[in-house]
Amino acid sequence: MVTLHLDAVHDPAASVMKAALLLRNGLLVAIPTETVYGLAACISNEGALANVFAAKRRPVDNPLIVHIANRADVYLIAHVDALSEHLIDAFWPGALTLVLAKKKGVSELVTAGLDTVAVRMPSLGITRDIIAAAGEPLAAPSANISGRPSATTAQHVIDDFGGSIAAVVDAGACEQGIESTVIRVVDGRVMLLRPGGITRQQIESVIGSELLSPEAQDARTSPGTRHRHYAPHAAVVLCDTEDMLRSEAVPGTIVLSKDPPPIEIPWRRLDATTLFAELRRADDLQVNKILVHCTHAVRIDEALMNRLRMAAEPFRESDVGK
Numbered sequence: 001m002v003t004l005h006l007d008a009v010h011d012p013a014a015s016v017m018k019a020a021l022l023l024r025n026g027l028l029v030a031i032p033t034e035t036v037y038g039l040a041a042c043i044s045n046e047g048a049l050a051n052v053f054a055a056k057r058r059p060v061d062n063p064l065i066v067h068i069a070n071r072a073d074v075y076l077i078a079h080v081d082a083l084s085e086h087l088i089d090a091f092w093p094g095a096l097t098l099v100l101a102k103k104k105g106v107s108e109l110v111t112a113g114l115d116t117v118a119v120r121m122p123s124l125g126i127t128r129d130i131i132a133a134a135g136e137p138l139a140a141p142s143a144n145i146s147g148r149p150s151a152t153t154a155q156h157v158i159d160d161f162g163g164s165i166a167a168v169v170d171a172g173a174c175e176q177g178i179e180s181t182v183i184r185v186v187d188g189r190v191m192l193l194r195p196g197g198i199t200r201q202q203i204e205s206v207i208g209s210e211l212l213s214p215e216a217q218d219a220r221t222s223p224g225t226r227h228r229h230y231a232p233h234a235a236v237v238l239c240d241t242e243d244m245l246r247s248e249a250v251p252g253t254i255v256l257s258k259d260p261p262p263i264e265i266p267w268r269r270l271d272a273t274t275l276f277a278e279l280r281r282a283d284d285l286q287v288n289k290i291l292v293h294c295t296h297a298v299r300i301d302e303a304l305m306n307r308l309r310m311a312a313e314p315f316r317e318s319d320v321g322k
Contacts, residue, residue: 003158004167008032008126012171016126019169020133023048027166028055030143030157031130033122034175035095035197036150036276037157038067038140039165040130043077049109049139055164058146063112064139065097065180066119069131074098074119077106077137083185083207090206093123095176095197099184110139120180126171142179143168149230149276149311152177156280177273178303186212195303229310232279234287236312240294248291254282257293265291272304279311 004022006015019029023040026048031040039056041048043066053060068074071092078100080088087098102117111117119137122128131138142150143157151157154170181196183203191212192200200211239245242262245255255267256278268278270292282290292298292308299305 003030003161003163003165005154005158006167006169008169008171012126012129015169016129016133019130019167020135022166023130023134023138028052029130029166030151030154030161030168031127031138031140032124032154032169032171032174033067033127033140034124035122035179036152036174036177037143037154037168038065038138039143039157039161040067040138040140042134043107043110043137043139046107046109049107052139052141053109055161056141056144056146058141060109061112062141062146063114063116063118064110064141065182066106066110066117066137067127067131067140068119068121068137069128071121073137074100074121077103078117078119079103081185083188083190087183087185087190087203087206091198091202093121093128095123095180096120096203097180097182097194097196099182099193116184118182124171124175126169130169147229147231149232149279150179152274152276156277159280173277175273177271177276178307181303183211184214195306197303200302230276230279230307231311231313232283232290234279234282234290236279236290236292236308238292238294238308238312240299245291245293248289250289252286252288253291254285254287254289255291255293258295258297261293270298270304272301272307275304275307 008015026045041052097118097120099116099118144151145160152174154168157168176197179196181198182194184191249265255261256270
């Protein structure tokens with residue numbers, strides 16, 4: 001059985017209504033966002049939430065991000081402090097997830113048993129339309145098998161899940177192609193739990209202070225940080241010198257680089273918006289190794305380097321430019 005393909009480009013209204021009906025009936029639907037595709041379930045349906053973990057093969061200690069259609073929805077599920085309100089004013093709707101104190105009634109499957117809940121309001125209009133039509137917020141982790149590169153097209157979703165989910169809403173390739181930034185306010189300071197579509201500099205310009213780095217116990221509250229992520233089948237090797245590129249370049253190797261690499265070898269352009277698609281493409285080509293040319297321009301992109309490091313695990317810090 002093939003997953004139902006809902007064409008949101010040519011028929012958005014019908015796609016929204018069909019997706020919402022499936023979600024209200026307790027089924028799983030992959031939905032587009034501006035960041036990556038998400039595997040959605042209604043947050044009040046314990047069976048559907050359990051099926052998200054089963055379908056993704058996701059560890060149950062990894063909390064889910066709740067996606068809301070309207071700002072008012074956040075107050076139904078979380079307590080919002082003044083600094084978080086300020087950040088909501090600045091960045092919602094958008095690629096910023098806030099980890100907030102949860103209210104009673106939020107499923108422990110969503111929160112991984114924690115006293116916090118991660119919430120964001122996507123900027124893509126059709127995403128919010130689906131959430132509104134479903135009648136409640138949606139838990140929607142990335143629509144990929146856990147550990148695999150995130151899905152940035154509907155075909156990526158189908159490649160991972162086939163007919164094991166009810167439907168995928170196809171709105172084309174995701175605009176940003178990398179997951180949301182995750183932050184938490186702790187004792188009046190903002191902690192960066194996961195870099196993403198909203199940069200450190202953007203947040204610091206709004207709050208007027210530097211972001212904190214998390215301790216291990218704080219990082220546990222963030223979805224998408226506790227387990228290996230984003231990894232293709234091919235080995236990913238991070239290289240910051242021409243010598244390393246040459247030494248690692250063997251038959252069956254491809255290079256990802258922001259600019260043409262300094263050696264003669266098949267390569268594809270490296271960019272945060274296309275990273276996951278290129279990792280999946282390399283697997284389709286059945287390459288054995290993906291070399292990433294970590295130039296200065298790559299290393300200063302915090303979100304990109306975060307995803308590359310996780311895709312390359314286990315890796316040596318000495319492999320990456322200092």
